[in-house]
Amino acid sequence: xxxxxxxxxxxxxxxxxxxxxxxxxxxxxxxxxxxxxxxxxxxxxxxxxxxxxxxxxxxxxxxxxxxxxxxxxxxxxxxxxxxxxxxxxxxxxxxxxxxxxxxxxxxxxxxxxxxxxxxxxxxxxxxxxxxxxxxxxxxxxxxxxxxxxxxxxxxxxxxxxxxxxxxxxxxxxxxxxxxxxxxxxxxxxxxxxxxxxxxxxxxxxxxxxxxxxxxxxxxxxxxxxxxxxxxxxxxxxxxxxxxxxxxxxxxxxxxxxxxxxxxxxxxxxxxxxxxxxxxxxxxxxxxxxxxxxxxxxxxxxxxxxxxxxxxxx
Amino acid sequence: xxxxxxxxxxxxxxxxxxxxxxxxxxxxxxxxxxxxxxxxxxxxxxxxxxxxxxxxxxxxxxxxxxxxxxxxxxxxxxxxxxxxxxxxxxxxxxxxxxxxxxxxxxxxxxxxxxxxxxxxxxxxxxxxxxxxxxxxxxxxxxxxxxxxxxxxxxxxxx
Numbered sequence: 001x002x003x004x005x006x007x008x009x010x011x012x013x014x015x016x017x018x019x020x021x022x023x024x025x026x027x028x029x030x031x032x033x034x035x036x037x038x039x040x041x042x043x044x045x046x047x048x049x050x051x052x053x054x055x056x057x058x059x060x061x062x063x064x065x066x067x068x069x070x071x072x073x074x075x076x077x078x079x080x081x082x083x084x085x086x087x088x089x090x091x092x093x094x095x096x097x098x099x100x101x102x103x104x105x106x107x108x109x110x111x112x113x114x115x116x117x118x119x120x121x122x123x124x125x126x127x128x129x130x131x132x133x134x135x136x137x138x139x140x141x142x143x144x145x146x147x148x149x150x151x152x153x154x155x156x157x158x159x160x161x162x163x164x165x166x167x168x169x170x171x172x173x174x175x176x177x178x179x180x181x182x183x184x185x186x187x188x189x190x191x192x193x194x195x196x197x198x199x200x201x202x203x204x205x206x207x208x209x210x211x212x213x214x215x216x217x218x219x220x221x222x223x224x225x226x227x228x229x230x231x232x233x234x235x236x237x238x239x240x241x242x243x244x245x246x247x248x249x250x251x252x253x254x255x256x257x258x259x260x261x262x263x264x265x266x267x268x269x270x271x272x273x274x275x276x277x278x279x280x281x282x283x284x285x286x287x288x289x290x291x292x293x294x295x296x297x298x299x300x301x302x303x304x305x306x307x308x309x310x311x312x313x
Numbered sequence: 314x315x316x317x318x319x320x321x322x323x324x325x326x327x328x329x330x331x332x333x334x335x336x337x338x339x340x341x342x343x344x345x346x347x348x349x350x351x352x353x354x355x356x357x358x359x360x361x362x363x364x365x366x367x368x369x370x371x372x373x374x375x376x377x378x379x380x381x382x383x384x385x386x387x388x389x390x391x392x393x394x395x396x397x398x399x400x401x402x403x404x405x406x407x408x409x410x411x412x413x414x415x416x417x418x419x420x421x422x423x424x425x426x427x428x429x430x431x432x433x434x435x436x437x438x439x440x441x442x443x444x445x446x447x448x449x450x451x452x453x454x455x456x457x458x459x460x461x462x463x464x465x466x467x468x469x470x471x
Contacts, residue, residue, distance in 0.1 A: 119414060123443040124470070131416075131471065146413065156357075156406075156439040157419030158471055166413065189419065 065283045072108045073290065074138070075145030075164060076282055077274045093142040094282070098289050100165050105297060106172055111138050112180030112216060114198055115149060117162050118171040128170060131160050132200045136185040150188055152197040157189065175204045178216045181237035190227045191220040191239075209298070233257055346408045348375055348385030354393060354423040357405065358434030358466065363425050366395050373402070373423065387415070388448035390460075393423065400425050400433075403449070403463055405441045416442050416471045424466075430458030432466055440471040 133149030145164040219240035356363030373395035406422035449460040
């Protein structure tokens with residue numbers, strides 16, 4: 001193998017690593033921010049190219065898909081498992097999802113956001129149940145997308161799984177839009193209860209338009225063992241005192257099962273993600289509709305934030 | 314002299330008790346995520362018996378589940394051994410994985426009832442799932458025990 005081919009392969013690998021990003025990761029926020037900056041730059045370039053193109057009388061304009069769509073709408077990307085892929089089903093599901101989104105406002109949220117879900121209750125006629133909690137996990141794709149909310153009510157930890165496209169859900173509110181340091185917060189089950197206690201009458205906090213989603217770098221304090229999972233093996237960043245409860249045997253066994261080489265496994269990454277080209281194809285299909293809904297939401301928000309001035313005298 | 318003896322005896326007893334307590338702390342059964350025989354439960358109503366059992370740190374054990382699977386689910390009736398007595402109770406919150414929209418609790422909660430289905434306490438101090446409304450109504454037969462009385466003492470639904 002001569003030097004030039006080796007160099008080429010290396011570059012190819014780097015490109016692949018850049019293009020393929022795990023669907024449900026919030027860890028690559030810096031990455032995403034960098035991407036966003038790039039896309040901000042891109043439209044200008046595209047505008048200039050478009051202007052030159054219009055001068056050349058070619059009026060075809062492709063919609064510019066924001067790079068952060070895969071974080072805002074991760075459920076539009078199908079499950080990368082090859083045995084479960086079915087392009088027709090995926091397309092039909094996307095249509096159904098858009099149909100549902102026309103009926104109900106499903107806002108952007110992340111693991112770590114505090115949400116309130118209002119759903120109709122079949123067990124109490126004519127009533128609704130509202131549950132407020134922190135989103136500790138988000139999984140599954142398409143119409144089956146779901147998330148888990150957790151809260152401590154009356155000193156009792158409670159978790160509820162909600163399906164995002166469940167027709168019985170009447171309202172999904174995001175009370176505080178933020179991210180945490182980890183991709184799933186199951187360790188809150190073993191943390192002290194104050195870390196998963198949220199007020200039920202919380203007011204929604206407004207974020208400035210165009211501001212990046214803040215990352216809450218709070219470190220939770222765990223209860224002593226026994227735990228529900230072996231947290232020391234999961235490389236958690238949002239836990240403060242994990243080392244306090246570990247003995248040497250735990251550290252050794254954690255070291256034994258570590259797989260530090262996995263991040264270099266291109267094939268594994270390929271199987272676990274949707275390639276960027278395919279993502280663009282999917283989002284190009286739903287972009288117009290989603291963008292229109294976003295604009296509508298912005299308009300509604302402005303309407304809501306307008307407060308009529310009171311007469312003082 | 315006798316008093317002093319008594320005091321020293323008491324101290325001795327205390328010294329003996331401390332290691333016993335530590336032993337008890339070490340020897341605990343692991344958290345059971347499924348309600349089957351000998352699973353530990355948490356009494357969440359304010360019945361005298363339940364409160365005393367929980368305060369002593371000897372929570373009741375399930376000794377029978379009244380269904381055909383032998384595994385207790387939400388709303389199932391169980392027989393528990395509590396402070397040397399046998400009492401019946403209803404499961405009102407489970408650690409197990411639940412279906413969407415049904416709450417999963419951090420502990421296995423129990424409300425003590427008597428044979429007629431009326432609860433021993435007068436208040437449940439944790440939220441209970443709303444699905445119990447349907448389940449307990451279905452389980453109540455015209456002439457049998459009336460389990461819906463448990464719903465009446467709930468402070469809050471989730």
